[in-house]
Amino acid sequence: MARVLVVGAGLSGLACALEATLAGHHVVVLERSQRIGGRGTSQNIDGFPVGFGPHLFLKKGPFHNLVRKLSRVKLATAAIRLHRTEVVGHGIIRPLEDAKTSLVNKRILKDPNGTHALVSGCHFLSSWGGQRNDARYNALMKGNLLVSNEGWAGMVGRLAAALDEVGVFIECGLEVQRIETGKAYLVDGREIEADVIVLACGPSGAKKLVSSFDERLSEELFSSLKRLSASFVELALDAQPLSGKHAVIDIEDQFTILDYRAIQPRLGREGSHLSAVAIGGLSSDPGKTRFSSADERLEALLNFISHRASGWNQHVIHHSQQSKITLHDAYESRIEQLSMASKGILFAGTWVQGEHILADAAVHSGRAAGKSISSVQH
DSSP, rough: OOOOEEEOOBBBHHHHHHHHTTTOOEEEEESSSSEEEEEETTEETTTTESSSSSSEEESHHHHHHHHHHSSSSSSOOEOOGGEEETTTTTOOOOOOOOTHHHHHHHHHTTOOOOOSSSHHHHHHHHTTTTSHHHHHHHHHHHHEEEEEEEHHHHHHEEEEEEEETTTOEEEEEEEEEEEEEEEEETTTTTTESSSSEESSHHHHHHHHHHHOOOHHHHHHHTTTTEEEEEEEEEEESSSTTTTTTTTETTTTTTEEEEEEHHEEEEEEESSSSEEEEEEEEEESSSSSHHHHSHHHHHHHHHHHHHHHHHTGGGGGEEEEEEEHHHHHEEEEOOBBBBTTTTTTTOOOOOTSSOOOOOHHHHHHHHHHHHHHHHOOOO
16 A cells, blocks of 8 residues: 555546545645646536636546546536537538538548548537547537536545545645655645645646656756647526537637536526637647737727627626636647656656547546556556
């Protein structure tokens, strides 16, 4: 049995803690913020599970498989559908009332490497502007890219309940200041000894801690990571300005609006829950610079919403927005999970090498870290 310290209580940290505990290790999880779940969470406001930007997950992917196993209560899901998804300038992707156009578009979409705007739009929706991921693209084609009726808070809650049941201690509001082999030092002066430390705190936090351990190695590992940022707007409305559409995609400007309630009716049949995102376009992002600032990008996104969901501002129940969040922690290259295994340190998160992206990458890397503990413990 190893003493395991998991730094970070996002999806990767929680998945790692669960896997490590089930393997017989003693696990403690520390989270710097006051809540668990990281970006993959939400809060219930007037019956709307309002989150931090749009989320979709892969049917029978690592995240879906894990949360289904953690409760006897069946997880109700619904898929985003192409016959209710519009690409600006090209219309509904698979219009039910126009069999000819639907067939033509189906042929176009068969080639995920194609350059047609419909292909680009579907890649954009399935990967949120990151590197193209064929598994998520194909899932979108087959109706296997999902929304849950529980919102992200409910799904993270399943993980937290499972960890509580097996006796894993999670403490929020605690920050690790530095690490060394077998020990972590907290900002409040406490020290925690551990055989294995899993850094599931995002690349910025991990880089800082690795730098406290070995500055040269930290630079070597993390200097190649490129982030992709986004602006988002979350709207709970008492109307349906998208008229039942699941999504509207502007591939040229890299904007998308989702209506969660149109996709998943169990979230409530009245009104709509719009989650809109504008991706990239800043000088700090990979690719072409389109905006001089994050505030300008957010303003452009609000104008897009007003154009595509006319009159939304007359029906607001809740409105939240953020001009800049990190959407992809590692846009191109990612870090090997076992890079510091010889020092008793493992990495977990979307920025760790693997076949998945987004929530599935977080959970997959977390579980992989949990399974690796026995082979790397000091």
